[in-house]
Amino acid sequence: xxxxxxxxxxxxxxxxxxxxxxxxxxxxxxxxxxxxxxxxxxxxxxxxxxxxxxxxxxxxxxxxxxxxxxxxxxxxxxxxxxxxxxxxxxxxxxxxxxxxxxxxxxxxxxxxxxxxxxxxxxxxxxxxxxxxxxxxxxxxxxxxxxxxxxxxxxxxxxxxxxxxxxxxxxxxxxxxxxxxxxxxxxxxxxxxxxxxxxxxxxxxxxxxxxxxxxxxxxxxxxxxxxxxxxxxxxxxxxxxxxxxxx
Numbered sequence: 001x002x003x004x005x006x007x008x009x010x011x012x013x014x015x016x017x018x019x020x021x022x023x024x025x026x027x028x029x030x031x032x033x034x035x036x037x038x039x040x041x042x043x044x045x046x047x048x049x050x051x052x053x054x055x056x057x058x059x060x061x062x063x064x065x066x067x068x069x070x071x072x073x074x075x076x077x078x079x080x081x082x083x084x085x086x087x088x089x090x091x092x093x094x095x096x097x098x099x100x101x102x103x104x105x106x107x108x109x110x111x112x113x114x115x116x117x118x119x120x121x122x123x124x125x126x127x128x129x130x131x132x133x134x135x136x137x138x139x140x141x142x143x144x145x146x147x148x149x150x151x152x153x154x155x156x157x158x159x160x161x162x163x164x165x166x167x168x169x170x171x172x173x174x175x176x177x178x179x180x181x182x183x184x185x186x187x188x189x190x191x192x193x194x195x196x197x198x199x200x201x202x203x204x205x206x207x208x209x210x211x212x213x214x215x216x217x218x219x220x221x222x223x224x225x226x227x228x229x230x231x232x233x234x235x236x237x238x239x240x241x242x243x244x245x246x
Contacts, residue, residue: 019044019224022063022085024078025070027051030092033216034067041220056081063087065223076100079107088227089113092219095154105233112229116236117158119218123192124240126207127166130194133203134170140196140203142167142175147183147191155182159192167194 025031026049038044048058052074065088068078075093080103082089089107094117096104107113134142144167146160156164160182164175190209195202209215225239 017043020047020064022066023049024068030069033212037216044220060086064227067223072097072100076103079103083107090223091115094158108233111231112226114234117162119215119222122207129205131166131170134167137196140198143179143195145181145193147188149187150184156180
């Protein structure tokens with residue numbers, strides 16, 4: 001389906017419709033996992049895999065979505081590719097600079113675009129849970145501890161920041177940045193723990209990723225949803241809301 005078509009979401013049909021993908025950052029850890037996950041997601045096809053300085057070979061009208069897991073500079077190039085192709089843009093790269101965010105914003109004036117720091121369904125559910133807990137536990141101290149592998153550069157993680165935004169929505173006030181803690185150790189794929197501490201009790205909500213494949217499959221499903229949306233910036237909570245209604 002073309003990125004400029006805006007058919008209503010249909011869970012059954014959506015699972016098998018064709019999706020033509022330009023994979024940007026193809027040789028990175030996530031790019032490789034997305035490529036490996038293609039057979040598990042029916043109807044998905046990579047029409048060009050791009051890494052580093054590879055030139056865009058696809059022409060306008062030949063792609064439905066650019067999926068980017070690369071770098072800050074790479075995300076800006078992916079935004080330009082989506083503009084050139086006239087297709088949707090899903091950016092999973094974290095630690096983006098203001099310049100790259102502005103480039104993606106400009107692209108969204110023409111096509112549907114999304115910056116998704118985490119493409120896991122479980123994290124989408126976790127964001128909803130932590131917002132509800134913050135609303136229902138007024139006065140509790142709230143801490144977020146995130147742990148990732150030693151090669152992850154941005155800290156706190158994009159997922160931790162999105163959880164902090166969910167806490168703020170639920171609590172009705174911004175979360176204290178000093179209560180967001182980042183650990184870089186070993187080969188941990190990703191763990192996020194949100195703790196609510198009150199008088200005589202604690203509530204702990206944890207999400208642990210045990211395989212990057214969950215992010216890869218989530219990105220493919222999120223991309224399939226995104227191509228049916230109108231031009232503009234979208235957020236993963238919109239995708240989750242449609243998923244929950246399906």
